[in-house]
Amino acid sequence: MIELKTPAEIGRMQVAGRFVAEVLSEVARLADVGVNLLDLEHHVRGMITRRGAESCYWDYTPSFGKGPFRNVICLSVNDAVLHGLPHDYTLRDGDVLSADLAVTIDGWAADSARTIIVGTAAEEDLRLIRATEEALAAAIEAARPGNRLGDISAAIGAVAAAHGYPVNTEFGGHGIGRTMHEDLHVANKGRAGRGMKLRPGLTLALEPWFARTTDRIVYDPDGWTIRSAxxxxxxxxxxxxxxxxxxxxxxTRREAENSAPQGNSAGRLSTTDA
Known part of the structure; x- marks a missing residue:
């Protein structure tokens, strides 16, 4: 069932969204050469606990996973792009790190992801990240009353095509509100003018993701982490x-949305920060 939210309910989702944005900004600040993914995971756990929020990921058991998921943030490195399980991996110079976080606060959810480069940024990685950000901006612009769901998908697909990136349609955006995943799948490629008409009160998590040279995916043995094939x-x-x-x-807009992703040389995260 698709539930249209009232302005007051959207305001409550925005409270969760601001916190998600804060956490992702903190992860981007701390992710540096020599930092272990498990230290980032435990730092985020502490932030969630102190805020009184609840992780949407902990104990999550969807049909596609090998669950239950027992982490509070997805951290995917290099060829990994979705549902990356934080594990004993130390970030290296030039790594591409995607961080994806969803929480609820007082019963309302928000979901966001961003990709950064650790240390030295390669131009081809910057171009790929910029393409997803451009596609996200195009998707948001299309999310207007009177447009159709296919207009959002088409906007994302058009950006991918312009940059020469293939698009996987197995995983994409989704409805969100009282839970992380609600009705409506928003494919990252589609036909304009098709699908449900968009109405005020509809809340969506829009999430373009691209691999540089393939639209095929494979799973790690952990049953969760999705990589480019x-x-x-x-x-x-x-x-x-x-x-x-x-x-x-x-x-989930961050206070200072960067115009371009930059290599990160922020201060180190020690185990005492977690």
Whole structure:
């Protein structure tokens, strides 16, 4: 069932969205050469606990996973792009790190993802990340009343095509509200003018993700981590968005949205920070 949210309910989702944005900004600040993914995981656990939020991932058991999921954030490195299980891996110079987080606060969910480069940034990785960010901006612009769901998918697909990146349609955006995954699948490629008409109160997690040279995916033995089938690098950008009477409202927007992803040389995260 598709539930249209009231302005007050959207406001409550925005509270969760601001916290998700804060956590992802903290992860981006701390992710540095020599930092272990498990230290980032435990740092995020502490932030969630102190805020009184609840992880949407912990104990999550969808049909596609090998569950239950026992982490609070997805951390995917290089050719991994979705559902990456934090594990004993130390970040290296030039790694591409995608961080994906969903939480609920007072019963309302928000979901967002961003991709950063650790240390020295390769231009081809920057181009890939910029393409997902451009596709996300195009998807958000299409999330207006009177448009159709296919307009969002077509907007994402058009950006991918312009950059020469193939598109996988198995995993994409989704409805969100009282839970992380609600009705509506938003494919990252589609036909404009098709699908459900968008109405004010509709809330969606829009999440273009691309691999550089393939639209095929493979799973790690952990049953969760999804990688590009050919080992090419990947990127993932996501925001939770509300359709309103006017412009789309981005509920997970960061205070300072960077115009371009940069290599990270932030301070180290020690185990005492976790």
């Amino acid at each position: 050919d080992g090419s690098r990947t990127a993932h950008s996501e925001h939770t968005v509300a359709v309103t009477e006017g412009a789309p409202l981005v509920l």
